[in-house]
Amino acid sequence: MTSTMGPSASFRLTTDMVPERDRVEITREVYGRTVLKVDLDPLAPAEVDMRVRALPGLGIATGSSSEFRVHRSTSLIDSDDLILLALLDGTSVMKHRGREEPVGNGRALMMSGEEVGLNLIGPGGIRFVNMSFSLKQLSPLIGDPASVLMRPLQTDAGAMRLLLDYVQSIHEVGDTLTPETWHLAATHIFDLTALALGATRDAAEIARGRGVRVARLRAIKADIIAHGGHVDLSAEDVATRHRLSSRYVRKLFESEGTSLSDFMLRQRLVRAHRMLGDISHAGRSITDIAYEAGFNDLSYFNRAFRRRYDATPSDVRAASVKSVGTATDEEGKL
Incomplete structure (x- = not known):
């Protein structure tokens, strides 16, 4: 346990x-x-x-x-x-x-x-x-x-289906969420539950305004994060998994001033950055890490990484190795 x-x-x-x-x-x-x-x-x-x-x-x-x-x-x-x-x-x-x-x-x-x-x-x-x-x-x-x-x-359609998908998705990444995000997620869960059970008219209006769209987008994001933003996961794949149209999925991301492809790129870069900063991956080549994170083009990976972090993959790896070495030296002085 x-x-x-x-x-x-x-x-x-x-x-x-x-x-x-x-x-x-x-x-x-x-x-x-x-x-x-x-x-x-x-x-x-x-x-x-x-x-x-x-x-x-x-x-x-x-x-x-x-x-x-x-x-x-x-x-x-x-x-x-x-x-x-x-x-x-x-x-x-x-x-x-x-x-x-x-x-x-x-x-x-x-x-x-x-x-x-x-x-x-x-x-x-x-x-x-x-x-x-x-x-x-x-x-x-x-x-x-x-x-x-x-x-x-019924659990296979409507607000109940959305509720169950949302709860599973957010539960998988729950320990990485901030207190504010969990507070918001709990509000969405109550809203979706009310809609599934038969909300009062006022509650239904509030829930539809603040809960349904946000809950759908949150569930989709959690799903993408769980799959590492893999390059093979298309808008059609995401839409099918969440019983939506690919056009609606794209519009959900557009409502936040971004796009599905940009969000997936960020998740792949986050994954690569995490591995480069992890000393347990120090023996692996940057090319291998880029490939595992979902990048098939090393030149594109290097450009995207530098735009995102204002540093090269080699810089991040070197900083990680240096910090471990410094910590070891300090321990030796005790």
Whole structure:
């Protein structure tokens, strides 16, 4: 299990890092009791790999899980949060408020954290996006929270699809984001959730104005960053992955006074700069690093790098080597 404390608390739980005899208990304590306040009983060998992030009024968990019986008893209830259960792969059955509904196959469900419930994860396990929302913060955006509980929500289109894509994308790069960016991201997540559930008229107008366009652009940028801004990733590729037209993707970047190609170039240069400044890559040639960063033309790489950083790739590498040498000399004097 790894964790990070910063503008938001986050950790990753993976059973591969835990002795087999302890997997069920650690999963139960760390995720079941800390995150969702539920009990977990394995129905197959326990395998879990998830990332969890806690923000003010919002919790996010993404990952995969083997087959479990997940249940909330009265003794574990300690909040009135609303919990969204969405599956990317696999199926489960939710029993809550006297009803039984499937989750998966393009459907998600919202349940109340202040009531008992049961979720049976199906054979083969699941890949999921789960979120918990402060009732106090979400209810003004959607009107009557009770109206959305145990109501099947389609995940393959509209605001719900955008919400899930956005959450996954921003979660992948979360530890690199500033506190201000995370605050903005949380606002967008609440906006998109309200739109997916049926926002009040005023909330919908606000959400469309500040959330949808920005969330789409943020998800696209996070996707490009995750792929290193690789040269083979075209506007058509990006558009297809996010279920948009390539023309709309280009217009999103134009709205910020830039272009998709410029943004991708910056990401490739950032990657190259990072490797050149990393002493662990000191044995590699600059040509090799440029190629790995997505540049097929070394002359173009050198020109673009110098325009971006006002220094040559050789300058950056030399400065990195010199700083390591200086640090070593200083240590020798102690």
